[in-house]
Amino acid sequence: MAKKCIECGKKKGIFDYDYAGLSSRHGRHPFPERIGLFYLPRISKQGIKTDFLCRDCASNHKVVCKKHGEIQGSFKFGSAPVCQKCVSENTGKSLQDYYNELARNVSNNSENWGFWPIEGRVKKIGREIDAQFGFAGMQEVNNAIRSSNGAGPARELERIWDGIGQWRG
Ligand SMILES: [Zn+2]
Numbered sequence: 454m455a456k457k458c459i460e461c462g463k464k465k466g467i468f469d470y471d472y473a474g475l476s477s478r479h480g481r482h483p484f485p486e487r488i489g490l491f492y493l494p495r496i497s498k499q500g501i502k503t504d505f506l507c508r509d510c511a512s513n514h515k516v517v518c519k520k521h522g523e524i525q526g527s528f529k530f531g532s533a534p535v536c537q538k539c540v541s542e543n544t545g546k547s548l549q550d551y552y553n554e555l556a557r558n559v560s561n562n563s564e565n566w567g568f569w570p571i572e573g574r575v576k577k578i579g580r581e582i583d584a585q586f587g588f589a590g591m592q593e594v595n596n597a598i599r600s601s602n603g604a605g606p607a608r609e610l611e612r613i614w615d616g617i618g619q620w621r622g
């Protein structure tokens with residue numbers, strides 16, 4: 454006997470994915486901790502799957518990104534909708550990558566430590582670090598520059614990052 458959706462009563466087709474009990478964080482979220490956590494309704498007991506929730510009914514339950522608000526899009530292919538704004542924020546770079554790029558540009562000239570000529574790029578790096586790793590990530594990179602290149606370049610970096618996120622330089 455075909456299962457029926459616990460919310461609308463529609464019969465489960467062979468290719469219909471079952472969303473009963475699925476987590477709102479199930480999916481390829483770049484920042485899973487930003488996704489408001491809930492579980493779709495289910496009636497089956499552990500281990501015995503007797504219920505079915507259809508895709509349309511699953512999609513009536515709105516998934517919210519804590520940073521960008523309600524996510525446009527529906528549950529599909531057995532996953533929750535993904536926040537496209539989070540996707541565009543996620544560059545796939547690590548703090549080490551950002552540090553490397555900055556450290557490469559430090560010169561030994563005390564008049565100019567190398568960051569002002571590429572101010573725009575340095576600001577962009579700051580915004581990307583803030584979006585992905587927050588204030589603590591910016592601090593880590595700034596501290597690493599101070600350790601490897603000294604207080605001068607670190608101070609220059611602090612001033613260029615002024616106003617990005619919580620950063621005040
Ligand atoms: Zn339904």
Ligand SMILES: [Zn+2]
Binds near residue numbers: 518538
């Ligand atoms: Zn988001």
